[in-house]
Amino acid sequence: MTRPIAKQDFPVHQVRRYLEPGPIVLITSCHAGQRNVMTLGWQTVMEFSPSLVGCMISAGNHSFELIRQSGECVINLPTLPLLDTMVRIGNCSGAEVDKFEAFGLATTRAECVAAPLLEQCHASFECRLHDDALVDRYNFFIFEVVKAHVAPEPAHPQTLHYTGNGVFVVAGDRVADRRELFRPELLDD
Protein backbone atom coordinates (compact mmCIF):
# COMPACT_ATOMS: atom_id res chain seq x y z
CA MET A 1 0.00 0.00 0.00
CA THR A 2 1.43 3.38 -0.94
CA ARG A 3 1.07 6.33 1.41
CA PRO A 4 -1.13 9.42 0.94
CA ILE A 5 0.62 12.34 -0.75
CA ALA A 6 -0.01 15.83 0.68
CA LYS A 7 -1.07 18.31 -1.98
CA GLN A 8 -1.48 22.06 -2.29
CA ASP A 9 -3.66 24.29 -4.43
CA PHE A 10 -2.19 24.72 -7.91
CA PRO A 11 -3.12 27.19 -10.68
CA VAL A 12 -5.56 25.52 -13.06
CA HIS A 13 -4.06 27.24 -16.11
CA GLN A 14 -0.76 25.44 -15.43
CA VAL A 15 -1.99 21.84 -15.31
CA ARG A 16 -0.25 21.30 -18.67
CA ARG A 17 2.92 20.78 -16.60
CA TYR A 18 1.51 17.41 -15.51
CA LEU A 19 -0.84 16.44 -18.35
CA GLU A 20 1.03 17.56 -21.49
CA PRO A 21 3.74 14.89 -20.99
CA GLY A 22 0.99 12.33 -21.68
CA PRO A 23 0.91 10.15 -18.55
CA ILE A 24 -1.60 7.47 -17.69
CA VAL A 25 -4.16 9.02 -15.38
CA LEU A 26 -6.79 7.63 -13.02
CA ILE A 27 -10.25 9.08 -13.62
CA THR A 28 -12.60 9.03 -10.64
CA SER A 29 -16.32 9.58 -11.07
CA CYS A 30 -19.47 9.65 -8.96
CA HIS A 31 -23.16 9.72 -9.86
CA ALA A 32 -26.34 8.86 -7.97
CA GLY A 33 -24.50 7.13 -5.15
CA GLN A 34 -22.19 5.11 -7.40
CA ARG A 35 -18.50 5.85 -7.78
CA ASN A 36 -15.72 4.35 -9.85
CA VAL A 37 -12.13 4.75 -10.98
CA MET A 38 -10.61 3.92 -14.38
CA THR A 39 -7.26 4.24 -16.16
CA LEU A 40 -6.89 6.54 -19.16
CA GLY A 41 -4.03 7.18 -21.57
CA TRP A 42 -5.93 8.93 -24.36
CA GLN A 43 -6.10 12.56 -23.30
CA THR A 44 -4.67 15.90 -24.39
CA VAL A 45 -4.44 19.44 -23.11
CA MET A 46 -6.60 21.71 -25.30
CA GLU A 47 -6.40 25.20 -23.80
CA PHE A 48 -4.69 27.07 -20.94
CA SER A 49 -7.56 29.37 -19.94
CA PRO A 50 -10.17 28.08 -19.57
CA SER A 51 -8.11 25.03 -18.61
CA LEU A 52 -9.40 22.43 -21.07
CA VAL A 53 -8.50 18.75 -21.35
CA GLY A 54 -9.88 16.36 -23.98
CA CYS A 55 -10.42 12.72 -22.93
CA MET A 56 -11.38 9.67 -24.99
CA ILE A 57 -13.47 7.55 -22.62
CA SER A 58 -14.72 4.40 -24.30
CA ALA A 59 -18.44 3.79 -23.88
CA GLY A 60 -17.59 0.23 -22.82
CA ASN A 61 -16.25 1.52 -19.50
CA HIS A 62 -18.46 1.39 -16.42
CA SER A 63 -17.31 4.98 -15.74
CA PHE A 64 -18.70 6.30 -19.03
CA GLU A 65 -22.29 6.79 -17.87
CA LEU A 66 -21.23 8.03 -14.42
CA ILE A 67 -19.20 10.75 -16.10
CA ARG A 68 -21.74 11.50 -18.80
CA GLN A 69 -24.67 11.71 -16.38
CA SER A 70 -22.86 13.72 -13.72
CA GLY A 71 -20.87 15.89 -16.15
CA GLU A 72 -17.95 15.68 -13.72
CA CYS A 73 -14.81 13.72 -12.92
CA VAL A 74 -11.41 14.02 -11.27
CA ILE A 75 -8.21 13.38 -13.24
CA ASN A 76 -5.66 11.91 -10.79
CA LEU A 77 -1.95 11.50 -11.59
CA PRO A 78 -0.36 8.23 -10.38
CA THR A 79 3.41 7.83 -10.22
CA LEU A 80 5.81 4.88 -10.24
CA PRO A 81 5.01 3.46 -6.76
CA LEU A 82 1.37 3.11 -7.86
CA LEU A 83 2.19 1.19 -11.09
CA ASP A 84 0.84 -2.25 -10.13
CA THR A 85 -2.26 -0.81 -8.48
CA MET A 86 -2.92 1.31 -11.58
CA VAL A 87 -2.61 -1.72 -13.84
CA ARG A 88 -5.02 -3.70 -11.66
CA ILE A 89 -7.51 -0.81 -11.74
CA GLY A 90 -7.36 -0.92 -15.54
CA ASN A 91 -7.94 -4.65 -15.69
CA CYS A 92 -11.23 -4.99 -13.87
CA SER A 93 -14.64 -3.34 -14.13
CA GLY A 94 -16.45 -1.18 -11.62
CA ALA A 95 -19.57 -3.09 -12.65
CA GLU A 96 -18.15 -6.11 -10.80
CA VAL A 97 -15.72 -4.75 -8.22
CA ASP A 98 -15.59 -1.85 -5.75
CA LYS A 99 -12.12 -0.83 -6.85
CA PHE A 100 -11.63 1.62 -3.97
CA GLU A 101 -12.08 -1.20 -1.49
CA ALA A 102 -10.35 -3.91 -3.53
CA PHE A 103 -7.19 -1.85 -4.02
CA GLY A 104 -7.15 0.10 -0.75
CA LEU A 105 -7.58 3.49 -2.42
CA ALA A 106 -7.81 6.28 0.15
CA THR A 107 -9.98 9.17 -0.96
CA THR A 108 -10.62 12.79 0.00
CA ARG A 109 -13.70 14.83 -0.80
CA ALA A 110 -13.25 17.20 -3.73
CA GLU A 111 -14.23 20.87 -3.45
CA CYS A 112 -16.20 21.40 -6.66
CA VAL A 113 -17.32 17.95 -7.81
CA ALA A 114 -18.76 14.78 -6.28
CA ALA A 115 -16.02 12.46 -7.58
CA PRO A 116 -13.30 11.78 -5.00
CA LEU A 117 -9.61 12.77 -4.98
CA LEU A 118 -7.15 9.85 -4.78
CA GLU A 119 -4.78 10.48 -1.86
CA GLN A 120 -2.00 8.22 -3.18
CA CYS A 121 -1.71 10.22 -6.42
CA HIS A 122 0.73 13.08 -7.03
CA ALA A 123 -1.96 15.43 -8.32
CA SER A 124 -5.74 15.62 -8.67
CA PHE A 125 -7.62 17.85 -11.08
CA GLU A 126 -11.32 18.44 -10.50
CA CYS A 127 -13.15 18.67 -13.83
CA ARG A 128 -16.53 19.71 -15.17
CA LEU A 129 -17.77 18.76 -18.62
CA HIS A 130 -17.19 21.77 -20.90
CA ASP A 131 -18.31 20.46 -24.31
CA ASP A 132 -19.89 17.14 -25.30
CA ALA A 133 -20.00 17.85 -29.06
CA LEU A 134 -17.89 14.76 -29.88
CA VAL A 135 -19.14 12.39 -27.20
CA ASP A 136 -21.70 10.62 -29.41
CA ARG A 137 -19.36 10.28 -32.39
CA TYR A 138 -16.02 9.55 -30.68
CA ASN A 139 -16.61 9.24 -26.91
CA PHE A 140 -14.48 12.39 -26.68
CA PHE A 141 -15.20 14.57 -23.64
CA ILE A 142 -13.84 18.11 -23.32
CA PHE A 143 -13.46 18.93 -19.61
CA GLU A 144 -12.58 22.16 -17.83
CA VAL A 145 -10.24 21.80 -14.86
CA VAL A 146 -11.93 23.89 -12.17
CA LYS A 147 -9.66 23.07 -9.21
CA ALA A 148 -6.15 21.61 -9.06
CA HIS A 149 -4.32 19.91 -6.15
CA VAL A 150 -0.61 19.06 -6.61
CA ALA A 151 2.16 17.74 -4.37
CA PRO A 152 4.81 20.47 -4.15
CA GLU A 153 7.66 17.98 -4.65
CA PRO A 154 9.18 16.50 -6.68
CA ALA A 155 8.77 19.04 -9.47
CA HIS A 156 9.03 16.26 -12.05
CA PRO A 157 7.56 13.04 -10.67
CA GLN A 158 8.13 9.64 -12.27
CA THR A 159 5.01 9.31 -14.39
CA LEU A 160 3.76 6.23 -16.25
CA HIS A 161 3.21 6.21 -20.00
CA TYR A 162 1.53 3.32 -21.80
CA THR A 163 2.87 1.86 -25.03
CA GLY A 164 0.29 -0.93 -25.35
CA ASN A 165 0.71 -4.68 -24.84
CA GLY A 166 1.20 -4.40 -21.09
CA VAL A 167 4.36 -2.28 -21.33
CA PHE A 168 4.90 1.15 -19.77
CA VAL A 169 7.72 3.65 -20.06
CA VAL A 170 8.57 5.98 -17.19
CA ALA A 171 9.18 9.72 -17.70
CA GLY A 172 10.92 12.01 -15.24
CA ASP A 173 14.12 10.09 -14.47
CA ARG A 174 15.86 12.53 -16.82
CA VAL A 175 14.94 16.22 -17.00
CA ALA A 176 16.22 18.54 -19.75
CA ASP A 177 16.01 22.30 -19.21
CA ARG A 178 16.25 24.18 -22.50
CA ARG A 179 14.92 27.56 -21.38
CA GLU A 180 17.89 29.31 -22.94
CA LEU A 181 16.69 28.24 -26.40
CA PHE A 182 13.15 29.61 -25.92
CA ARG A 183 11.68 32.91 -26.97
CA PRO A 184 10.76 34.71 -23.70
CA GLU A 185 7.06 34.97 -24.62
CA LEU A 186 6.85 31.17 -24.82
CA LEU A 187 8.04 30.77 -21.22
CA ASP A 188 5.15 32.65 -19.57
CA ASP A 189 3.28 29.78 -18.02
Next chain:
Amino acid sequence: MTRPIAKQDFPVHQVRRYLEPGPIVLITSCHAGQRNVMTLGWQTVMEFSPSLVGCMISAGNHSFELIRQSGECVINLPTLPLLDTMVRIGNCSGAEVDKFEAFGLATTRAECVAAPLLEQCHASFECRLHDDALVDRYNFFIFEVVKAHVAPEPAHPQTLHYTGNGVFVVAGDRVADRRELFRPELLDD
Protein backbone atom coordinates in the same frame (compact mmCIF):
# COMPACT_ATOMS: atom_id res chain seq x y z
CA MET B 1 23.76 17.07 -37.03
CA THR B 2 22.01 13.78 -36.24
CA ARG B 3 22.04 10.96 -38.77
CA PRO B 4 19.10 9.61 -40.78
CA ILE B 5 17.27 6.71 -39.12
CA ALA B 6 16.23 3.79 -41.35
CA LYS B 7 12.57 2.90 -40.99
CA GLN B 8 10.27 0.06 -41.99
CA ASP B 9 6.57 -0.19 -42.68
CA PHE B 10 4.58 -0.44 -39.46
CA PRO B 11 0.89 -1.36 -38.89
CA VAL B 12 -1.15 1.84 -38.69
CA HIS B 13 -3.48 0.38 -36.03
CA GLN B 14 -0.48 0.06 -33.70
CA VAL B 15 0.81 3.65 -33.78
CA ARG B 16 -0.48 4.05 -30.21
CA ARG B 17 2.78 2.38 -29.18
CA TYR B 18 4.57 5.63 -30.06
CA LEU B 19 1.87 8.28 -29.67
CA GLU B 20 -0.02 7.18 -26.55
CA PRO B 21 2.98 7.93 -24.28
CA GLY B 22 2.42 11.61 -25.20
CA PRO B 23 5.74 12.68 -26.76
CA ILE B 24 6.48 15.98 -28.46
CA VAL B 25 6.11 15.41 -32.20
CA LEU B 26 7.22 17.32 -35.28
CA ILE B 27 4.39 17.98 -37.73
CA THR B 28 5.41 18.48 -41.34
CA SER B 29 3.02 20.00 -43.86
CA CYS B 30 2.96 21.01 -47.53
CA HIS B 31 0.49 23.02 -49.58
CA ALA B 32 0.74 24.87 -52.89
CA GLY B 33 4.51 24.71 -53.01
CA GLN B 34 5.03 25.77 -49.38
CA ARG B 35 6.17 23.40 -46.68
CA ASN B 36 6.79 23.75 -42.98
CA VAL B 37 7.53 21.89 -39.75
CA MET B 38 6.25 22.64 -36.25
CA THR B 39 6.43 21.14 -32.76
CA LEU B 40 3.32 19.76 -31.08
CA GLY B 41 2.66 18.37 -27.62
CA TRP B 42 -1.14 18.54 -27.56
CA GLN B 43 -2.29 15.35 -29.25
CA THR B 44 -4.04 12.11 -28.33
CA VAL B 45 -4.79 8.75 -29.85
CA MET B 46 -8.55 8.47 -30.53
CA GLU B 47 -9.09 5.09 -32.20
CA PHE B 48 -7.14 2.00 -33.31
CA SER B 49 -8.95 1.27 -36.56
CA PRO B 50 -9.33 3.56 -38.36
CA SER B 51 -6.12 4.85 -36.79
CA LEU B 52 -7.23 8.25 -35.48
CA VAL B 53 -5.15 10.93 -33.77
CA GLY B 54 -6.51 14.24 -32.46
CA CYS B 55 -4.20 17.28 -32.64
CA MET B 56 -4.59 20.80 -31.24
CA ILE B 57 -2.86 23.04 -33.79
CA SER B 58 -3.09 26.68 -32.81
CA ALA B 59 -4.31 28.96 -35.61
CA GLY B 60 -1.36 31.23 -34.86
CA ASN B 61 1.03 28.69 -36.35
CA HIS B 62 2.24 29.15 -39.93
CA SER B 63 1.48 25.44 -40.42
CA PHE B 64 -2.20 25.83 -39.58
CA GLU B 65 -3.35 26.94 -43.02
CA LEU B 66 -1.00 24.54 -44.83
CA ILE B 67 -2.58 21.66 -42.92
CA ARG B 68 -6.11 22.97 -43.15
CA GLN B 69 -5.91 23.67 -46.88
CA SER B 70 -4.13 20.44 -47.82
CA GLY B 71 -6.00 18.23 -45.34
CA GLU B 72 -2.73 16.38 -44.77
CA CYS B 73 0.35 16.24 -42.57
CA VAL B 74 3.04 13.89 -41.30
CA ILE B 75 3.50 13.30 -37.55
CA ASN B 76 7.22 12.66 -36.95
CA LEU B 77 8.66 11.33 -33.68
CA PRO B 78 11.93 12.96 -32.54
CA THR B 79 14.08 11.35 -29.85
CA LEU B 80 16.70 12.63 -27.39
CA PRO B 81 19.51 13.37 -29.90
CA LEU B 82 17.14 15.75 -31.70
CA LEU B 83 16.18 17.71 -28.55
CA ASP B 84 17.94 21.01 -29.32
CA THR B 85 16.88 20.98 -32.96
CA MET B 86 13.30 20.28 -31.93
CA VAL B 87 13.34 23.20 -29.49
CA ARG B 88 14.72 25.52 -32.16
CA ILE B 89 12.00 24.38 -34.60
CA GLY B 90 9.41 25.31 -31.98
CA ASN B 91 10.89 28.75 -31.39
CA CYS B 92 10.77 30.24 -34.88
CA SER B 93 8.09 30.63 -37.53
CA GLY B 94 7.94 29.14 -41.01
CA ALA B 95 6.64 32.54 -42.11
CA GLU B 96 10.16 33.90 -41.57
CA VAL B 97 12.52 30.91 -41.83
CA ASP B 98 12.89 27.85 -44.07
CA LYS B 99 13.30 25.53 -41.08
CA PHE B 100 14.35 22.54 -43.20
CA GLU B 101 17.33 24.52 -44.47
CA ALA B 102 18.06 26.39 -41.25
CA PHE B 103 18.23 23.22 -39.15
CA GLY B 104 19.62 20.80 -41.74
CA LEU B 105 16.51 18.60 -41.77
CA ALA B 106 16.85 15.77 -44.29
CA THR B 107 13.54 14.72 -45.83
CA THR B 108 12.12 11.81 -47.80
CA ARG B 109 9.03 11.85 -49.98
CA ALA B 110 5.97 10.35 -48.31
CA GLU B 111 3.85 7.73 -50.08
CA CYS B 112 0.33 9.04 -49.52
CA VAL B 113 0.70 12.74 -48.73
CA ALA B 114 2.67 15.75 -50.00
CA ALA B 115 4.23 16.61 -46.61
CA PRO B 116 7.75 15.18 -46.19
CA LEU B 117 9.05 12.53 -43.81
CA LEU B 118 11.86 13.66 -41.47
CA GLU B 119 14.77 11.25 -41.83
CA GLN B 120 16.30 12.05 -38.42
CA CYS B 121 13.13 11.03 -36.60
CA HIS B 122 12.45 7.58 -35.11
CA ALA B 123 9.04 7.28 -36.78
CA SER B 124 6.87 9.10 -39.31
CA PHE B 125 3.10 8.76 -39.61
CA GLU B 126 1.42 9.98 -42.80
CA CYS B 127 -1.97 11.51 -41.99
CA ARG B 128 -5.09 12.67 -43.80
CA LEU B 129 -7.70 14.91 -42.19
CA HIS B 130 -10.55 12.67 -41.02
CA ASP B 131 -12.89 15.13 -39.27
CA ASP B 132 -12.72 18.90 -38.95
CA ALA B 133 -15.82 19.28 -36.74
CA LEU B 134 -13.85 20.98 -33.94
CA VAL B 135 -11.34 22.95 -36.03
CA ASP B 136 -13.28 26.22 -35.98
CA ARG B 137 -14.11 26.05 -32.29
CA TYR B 138 -10.90 24.60 -30.83
CA ASN B 139 -8.31 24.24 -33.63
CA PHE B 140 -8.69 20.49 -33.00
CA PHE B 141 -7.94 18.31 -36.05
CA ILE B 142 -8.82 14.60 -36.14
CA PHE B 143 -6.39 12.84 -38.49
CA GLU B 144 -6.30 9.29 -39.81
CA VAL B 145 -2.86 7.70 -39.98
CA VAL B 146 -2.79 6.15 -43.46
CA LYS B 147 0.84 4.99 -43.57
CA ALA B 148 3.40 4.41 -40.80
CA HIS B 149 7.20 4.21 -40.96
CA VAL B 150 9.10 3.18 -37.82
CA ALA B 151 12.72 2.35 -36.97
CA PRO B 152 12.78 -1.32 -35.85
CA GLU B 153 15.05 -0.54 -32.88
CA PRO B 154 15.07 0.44 -30.11
CA ALA B 155 11.59 -0.80 -29.21
CA HIS B 156 11.26 2.00 -26.64
CA PRO B 157 13.16 5.07 -27.84
CA GLN B 158 13.99 8.00 -25.55
CA THR B 159 11.12 10.34 -26.33
CA LEU B 160 10.71 13.96 -25.27
CA HIS B 161 7.76 15.17 -23.20
CA TYR B 162 7.11 18.84 -22.54
CA THR B 163 6.18 20.18 -19.11
CA GLY B 164 6.09 23.87 -20.11
CA ASN B 165 8.53 26.66 -19.22
CA GLY B 166 11.32 25.26 -21.39
CA VAL B 167 11.63 21.99 -19.47
CA PHE B 168 11.29 18.49 -20.93
CA VAL B 169 11.21 15.06 -19.31
CA VAL B 170 12.51 11.99 -21.13
CA ALA B 171 10.57 8.71 -21.27
CA GLY B 172 12.04 5.34 -22.20
CA ASP B 173 15.09 5.15 -19.92
CA ARG B 174 13.04 2.82 -17.72
CA VAL B 175 10.62 0.25 -19.17
CA ALA B 176 8.12 -1.67 -17.01
CA ASP B 177 6.51 -4.81 -18.44
CA ARG B 178 3.33 -5.69 -16.56
CA ARG B 179 1.78 -8.12 -19.06
CA GLU B 180 1.24 -10.67 -16.32
CA LEU B 181 -1.29 -8.34 -14.67
CA PHE B 182 -3.34 -7.83 -17.85
CA ARG B 183 -6.47 -9.57 -19.02
CA PRO B 184 -5.48 -11.41 -22.24
CA GLU B 185 -8.05 -9.57 -24.36
CA LEU B 186 -6.40 -6.24 -23.47
CA LEU B 187 -3.05 -7.38 -24.89
CA ASP B 188 -4.20 -7.90 -28.47
CA ASP B 189 -2.57 -4.94 -30.14
